[in-house]
Amino acid sequence: MNSYCKNLFEYNRRHTRTVVVGGVAMGGTNPVVVQSMTTAKTEDALACVDQAISIFEAGAQLVRLTAQGRGQAENLSVIKQMIASRGYMIPLVADIHFNPEAAYIAAKYIDKVRINPGNFASADNMRDKLGELIKICKECKRALRIGVNHGSLASRIVERWGDTPAGMVESAMEYLRLCREFDFWDVVVSFKSSNVRTMVEAYRLGAATMDSEGLNFPLHLGVTEAGSDEDGRIKSAVGIGALLVDGIGDTIRVSLTESPESEIPVARTIIEYCATRTIQNYIPTSQESLPYDPFVFSKRSATSVPIVVGGEQGTITAQDALNGAQGWVGVTLDDFEPEFLEWLEENPHRELVVTSENNNWTAEIRAAFVVMLRNKLPNPMIIRKNYEEKEYEKLQIYASIDFGSILIDGFGDGVWIENFGETLPEKLGLDILQATRMRMTKTEIISCPGCGRTLFDLPTTARKVKERLGGVAGLKIAVMGCIVNGPGEMADADYGYVGAGEGKVTLYKGGEIVERNIPQEQALERLAELVAE
Structure with a gap:
C-alpha cells in the first residue's frame, strides 16, 4: 500500500x-x-x-x-x-x-x-x-x-x-x-x-x-x-x-x-x-513512489543550524538567494525549479520558509516536502502561514488543522503562525507541536469526556490535575472516569487517576495499580507524591 x-x-x-x-x-x-x-x-x-x-x-x-x-x-x-x-x-x-x-x-x-x-x-x-x-x-x-x-x-x-x-x-x-x-x-x-x-x-x-x-x-x-x-x-x-x-x-x-x-x-x-x-489550484506532484511512509512516523532529517531569535532576521526570495543574498529563503512550491534545487544542494545549511496560497494548503506544503525528499535535500524548513481571523478559538483550530496535518508526518523544523500579519506568541505553536508529539514542553493530560459510567466530576478534577502537575515536559497523566475503560484507555500514560467507585479513586503508575480506593479528597495529593518520587 x-x-x-x-x-x-x-x-x-x-x-x-x-x-x-x-x-x-x-x-x-x-x-x-x-x-x-x-x-x-x-x-x-x-x-x-x-x-x-x-x-x-x-x-x-x-x-x-x-x-x-x-x-x-x-x-x-x-x-x-x-x-x-x-x-x-x-x-x-x-x-x-x-x-x-x-x-x-x-x-x-x-x-x-x-x-x-x-x-x-x-x-x-x-x-x-x-x-x-x-x-x-x-x-x-x-x-x-x-x-x-x-x-x-x-x-x-x-x-x-x-x-x-x-x-x-x-x-x-x-x-x-x-x-x-x-x-x-x-x-x-x-x-x-x-x-x-x-x-x-x-x-x-x-x-x-x-x-x-x-x-x-x-x-x-x-x-x-x-x-x-x-x-x-x-x-x-x-x-x-x-x-x-x-x-x-x-x-x-x-x-x-x-x-x-x-x-x-x-x-x-x-x-x-x-x-x-x-476547490484548489492544481499541484504538479505525483504520489507514485512516495519518498516517505505515510503509515509509519519518521521525522524528516534536516541540517542542524543555529536558532535565530529576534534581530534583523528576515526572508528573501529564491531569486535573491540565487543572486547571493543572505537570510531565510521564503519559498512556495513554484520556486522548486532545477536551478534552485541545484543551489539548495550546494547550500544545505540555508533555511527555507515555505508558504502557500493554495486553498488546499496542506497538499501544497506536503508537496514541497516531497520535492525536497525526492531530491535528497536536507535544508531546514520552517512552515509559515498568515491568517485573518478575529476569533482566537477559531484561529487555534485552523492553525492546528493546517500545521498539524504537516507535522504529523514528521515534516517541519519550525512553525511560524501569523494573524493579520502579526507573528503570534509561541504558545499556540508549542501546543500544536505537543499535540503532534514533535516537541513536548508540558504535561499531557489524557482525560475522557465522561459518560453515564463516570464516578466523579471529571472536568473539575482534570483541571485540578493540570493546575497541580501540568508543567512537566514529557509527562503523561490520565484522568479517567470509571474502571470499565480507564485502565485500558490510559495505556499511553505514565500515571493514571481512575474512578473506582463513588468517592473512590485508584492510582496507577506505568499501567500498574499502586493504590486502590483512595478517598477522592486525598487522591490528587497522593498522585502528586507519586509523580515526585
Whole structure:
C-alpha cells in the first residue's frame, strides 16, 4: 500500500457506502455528521432525555448513551419514547463494552449500537456473538459501529500485532470480514487513540486496508480522551483535521472533558474549515513512489543550524538567494525549479520558509516536502502561514488543522503562525507541536469526556490535575472516569487517576495499580507524591 487516499495532492473524498442511522445518512456524498455523548447515568431516564435534547439543539445529529448492563439497555427504550413524546426525533446510539447481552437488548430499541472488538467477545465465541447481534440489527434495521480503542485491544491481537496501529486495524478487520460473511453492510468503523499520531496512522491504515479488501465502510473520526480547554481542542483539530483534509471521515465526535454541548461548535468549525479544500489550484506532484511512509512516523532529517531569535532576521526570495543574498529563503512550491534545487544542494545549511496560497494548503506544503525528499535535500524548513481571523478559538483550530496535518508526518523544523500579519506568541505553536508529539514542553493530560459510567466530576478534577502537575515536559497523566475503560484507555500514560467507585479513586503508575480506593479528597495529593518520587 503506497497511500491511503486517491491523491495526496488533490482533494478527493474517500468513496464509501451510505449508512442511515435513524434517518441521518452518513458516508457516500452526504455531509460529515456531528455527534456527541451524554454524561448522565443511563438509569436516570429524565436526565438522559434532557441532556440528549440539549445536545441535539446545540447542533449534534446523533447522540450516544452508555449501556453497560441489561438494565441500562432496557432503559434506552424508555429514553427513546420520552424523547419522542417531547416532539424530537433524535437518532440514538448505544455504547457497549464487555456485554453482548446488553447489545442485543439495545439493538431492539435504538438506532445504532457501538461495540468494542477488544472486549465484546473472545476469539472462540466472536462469530456466534456477533452473528446474534447482526441478526437483530437486520430484523430491526439498526446500524452497527465497530469501534476500536487503542488502549483496549484484545490480548491475542497485542500478542501478534503489538500495541500498534496495525493491531488496531486487525482488531476491526476480524469483525468487518464477519460482517461481509453475514451480508451485513450497515456498518461504521472507528480507530481511536489518545495519541494523535497513533490515531492518524490507524485511520490511514484502516482506510487503505478496507479499500484493498473491497470494504468501503464509512469512518467515524475522533481523538479519544483528548482532554479539555485549548489542549483538547487542539488535539482534536490536529487528529480529525489531518484526516478530513485528505477526504477521510464521514462522522466526527470531538471528545472534550467538558459539557457535551461544548463539543459541537468545535466539531462544526473543524468540518467547515476542512471543507474549503475541495476547490484548489492544481499541484504538479505525483504520489507514485512516495519518498516517505505515510503509515509509519519518521521525522524528516534536516541540517542542524543555529536558532535565530529576534534581530534583523528576515526572508528573501529564491531569486535573491540565487543572486547571493543572505537570510531565510521564503519559498512556495513554484520556486522548486532545477536551478534552485541545484543551489539548495550546494547550500544545505540555508533555511527555507515555505508558504502557500493554495486553498488546499496542506497538499501544497506536503508537496514541497516531497520535492525536497525526492531530491535528497536536507535544508531546514520552517512552515509559515498568515491568517485573518478575529476569533482566537477559531484561529487555534485552523492553525492546528493546517500545521498539524504537516507535522504529523514528521515534516517541519519550525512553525511560524501569523494573524493579520502579526507573528503570534509561541504558545499556540508549542501546543500544536505537543499535540503532534514533535516537541513536548508540558504535561499531557489524557482525560475522557465522561459518560453515564463516570464516578466523579471529571472536568473539575482534570483541571485540578493540570493546575497541580501540568508543567512537566514529557509527562503523561490520565484522568479517567470509571474502571470499565480507564485502565485500558490510559495505556499511553505514565500515571493514571481512575474512578473506582463513588468517592473512590485508584492510582496507577506505568499501567500498574499502586493504590486502590483512595478517598477522592486525598487522591490528587497522593498522585502528586507519586509523580515526585
